[in-house]
Amino acid sequence: MNIIKIISILSILFFISCDEKWPVNEELLNSASTDISGSWSISKVEQNDIDISDNYDFNSFEIYLNYVNGMPSDFTINSEISIPFPTAHNTGSWHFDNELYPSKIYFVNGDTAVSEMDQPLFVIGNEELHMAFNLGCSDVSYVYYLTKNNTL
Numbered sequence: 001m002n003i004i005k006i007i008s009i010l011s012i013l014f015f016i017s018c019d020e021k022w023p024v025n026e027e028l029l030n031s032a033s034t035d036i037s038g039s040w041s042i043s044k045v046e047q048n049d050i051d052i053s054d055n056y057d058f059n060s061f062e063i064y065l066n067y068v069n070g071m072p073s074d075f076t077i078n079s080e081i082s083i084p085f086p087t088a089h090n091t092g093s094w095h096f097d098n099e100l101y102p103s104k105i106y107f108v109n110g111d112t113a114v115s116e117m118d119q120p121l122f123v124i125g126n127e128e129l130h131m132a133f134n135l136g137c138s139d140v141s142y143v144y145y146l147t148k149n150n151t152l
Contacts, residue, residue: 034102036126036148037067044145047084056083062149065094072096075107084142086113086133105131 042058044051060080066073077090092109096102107113115131129146 034096034099034126035067035070036129037065039064039149040129040146041149042144043147046143046145048139048141057081058083061085063146071099084135085144086115086131086135087111 040063042053042061044053045056045058046052057080060078061083062078064076064078066075072095073093075092075094077085077087079090086105087107087109089107089109092107094105094107097104097106103117105115105117107115113133115133117130117132127148129148131144131146132141133144134141
């Protein structure tokens, strides 16, 4: 019985003495949605892990991702040539699978096209966007490396 009392007292003293606080990343507690609004251009394209950036004129591609009231709303694609992309439409709406921790972008215009993001997006300062997708054939996959255009 004395051993139980001693163990109990030592346990209580141990927990009381542990007043040290764990470090907390305050940015992770931010409840704002991820913001990738703006104009984006393709910097690199991989097809089945092979760089095909020189095979098409990806320089003419530009996508505008717009927000309304801090939430994803609509997109516009400008491109001089047709290139493989999750949606065949030049305009429509878009949204994330999860506003705080997105891993997918949905492009909607009649049909819904899904693109996975293979890098974490932060609340502010998003300058790169990596979109992974296939166009119906699971044997052919694409990864688009997009860079945010500077608009001053």
